Amino acid sequence: MSTTTAPAPTEAHVPEQRRLTPEDVAARTSPRNSVRETVSQTLTMAWRSTKKMRRNPEQFFDVIIQPLLFTAMFTYIFGGAISGDVKSYLPIIIPGILAQTALTACMAMGTQLREDMDKGVFDRFKSLPIARIAPLAGPAVADVIRYVIAATLTILVGLAMGYRPGGGVGGTVAGWALTIVAAWSLAWIFTWLGTIARSAQAVQGISMMIMFPLSFMSNAFVNESTMPDWLQTFVKVNPVSHVVTAVRDLMNDGHLTADVGWALLGCAVVVAIFAPLSVRSYKRHL
Template structure:
């Protein structure tokens, strides 16, 4: 009887806490990702140092040779390097997820009574903050070097917004790979193997019309080329509605395809 009384006293008689909403759960995991940056600020090197190095290197190494003027080349190449930089750092979404899987944290998250996609969605929204930071740093540096957006501030805002949408959709590719690839090194190798051809064989650095015909065929259908052309067009006031719609279609397609695959592998991960 005494043991029964002790057991009853040990059991809480308060109401069970309500299940957190999808927004609340996502915000919690977003805060977790922000805390990672707080305690390991080196994670921001890819969105701070990397854009600066690339912009300075390509502008002053190749600007005179390609355009005859570093100022003229800067106006052309900055939107391209902006897209390339943000596209390259999207892979870290998958790398962080892969680390959680290796440490066993991932399995703990899947047992929680929460909206399961919040584990991924929260991290992805924090990554949008990182992409915005990288874009801000690059555009600020560009203006210091002499870059000018012909369509003004509104063009820059629309261009960065479109880029963030594409980056968000591209991140789902790496979240899927982060779940199914067994090691961080393998995931890094796969990511670089995909991103390097896509970013360098595009209109990031030079006009595709200067390339050999056989290479132009690949460049013209490269999704990065579409994004670069749309961002460059929005910044300089030459973008068309079709340029923007193509990016919207690509982004929605990536989210629907790889978002669905990510959640399938997420729920069925052994």
């Protein structure tokens, strides 16, 4: 008469014998989610996000339009002024645009999550015995698709404009991969914003205020030695600068430099801080 497994629909019901005893309750519940369960729940949530993306293709506009437009625009506008000609600017700007595109692509996480959390289905997610990180990590996993599109298109546009990475195929792929890792890590900042802000518009506004200084107050577009001292100080601690330098080292020289290590460490620190913060504030919304 145990109820440890879900009874088959055809099973004749004998309600009196279905009454749960404390032993039944202990047998059909577990005290917490195992790591395996958490991973499975996260992947299921990622599946949900990909379904959503497929039904709302406008979610791909930014990661398609921006690499095409920004890469061409910034290169032709700044190329002559900064590097003398467009061709010699490409090794500087392509890694820069990669980082900037990654940043804007992952910025959408916060707005998306905030909009999603306002919907009724999140009430159900909260009432289910699932790991609290799954509804946050699932969309993050699915969002990798968008970062892949953004990074790939940016590199392709660069190649079409005459960029010939000195690091060869290996270096280029490594730079591409680092861009995606960085985007995924920085996305947790915006995820956290999504869980604390009151509305999607608020998330959008705050995200812009974070995105612009992070991407422009870095070495993404110009050499930081041309900037005033105080600005250089910020540029040097900005994780985006480290990512840009690391991607340049990888793509242009094929070198695995210390900056690659710093960039990866910076990403890890961002995730280590903002993932737990996001889960905590998501829980508090209960």
